[in-house]
Amino acid sequence: MKRVLLSILLPLALSACQRESGPDPLKLTGRMFVFNYRLAYATYIVTLDKVQPLPDGSVVKVEFENPAGGDPLLLERKVFANQTRVVLESPDITCVKKDRPYSVAIAVIGPDGARLQSLETKVTSNADQDILPAKPLIVGPGYDKNPEVFKDGKPPAHFETAKCPI
Template identity: 40%
Template sequence: MPGKRRSVFTFRNLALGLCGLAVVLFAIGFAMRERVADKPYLRIAGASFIFNYRVSDAYYGFTAEVEKPVRNFSTIEADFEDPAGGPPFHVATTLGPRTTRYGLRSPSLQGIDKNKPYRVTVRLIQNGDGAVLFSRTFTVTSDLSQAVLPPAPLTVGPGYARNPDLPNGWTSPEAGHLL
């Protein structure tokens, strides 16, 4: 029958087309993959100073994200430089199975200077053999000095009553420079 056309949509053509599409998608996925071996164990997502003027407290810290599989109950350790000149503050947290983001912070500080970098050393210690999987040193710089904090908490008690120990009319020596 010379006038009859054969359909191009046969099962064989459909199977070949789907196989071709699968090969192309696999090649794109393979080319765009991230190699876990090339990543560091931890990524420092951010670091900063925190000044809580209401309670007259200042500290600094950072957030670390686990980028590679690590044994549960491994430890992230950090040594924070003491702005007052004492020995570094040692802080540690244990890794658990429920999260990959960890925040570490120094204890309350005194003597923070504006625009001075303070050193932080971070280590990831593997549970079991104690191997150091990650070690990095970085600095954190404050935009403010300790002088912006009041000499005592601004409020006391659950009703946020004014602190009677605070000098009447107290203002920060740097208040005019902050605006």
């Protein structure tokens, strides 16, 4: 009888000692393209909210699909203990096309190098990049008018727009 009871209770006791993996530590809360008209550039922005604590030293690694083609754009951000939101902004991008979904892959990596979470999403723009001017409208820390765009301080009759180099 003891052996039967032990053979039933031992597996239950051992399974109770195993760590259950809880919910994912980060939750996707936003994704979009940002077109900065005054500075003539576009970027991806993805936001994640922390819903579970992460070990100190954790990082978020992101691969943004490059709208111009080629290798993905890479970003790595450290996640701090008191941080409740993680904002991931890509390097400047070109060739964004309206209504085309672009892939974003996110990996949450613990301090020991173990993958704690993986997220994949798509970001779709509601505008083409050609809404941006070809050159920044302002320059310098004082937001001065760009002399390449504003000749003698006057705006051109028509602003040249950004073109995709490919």
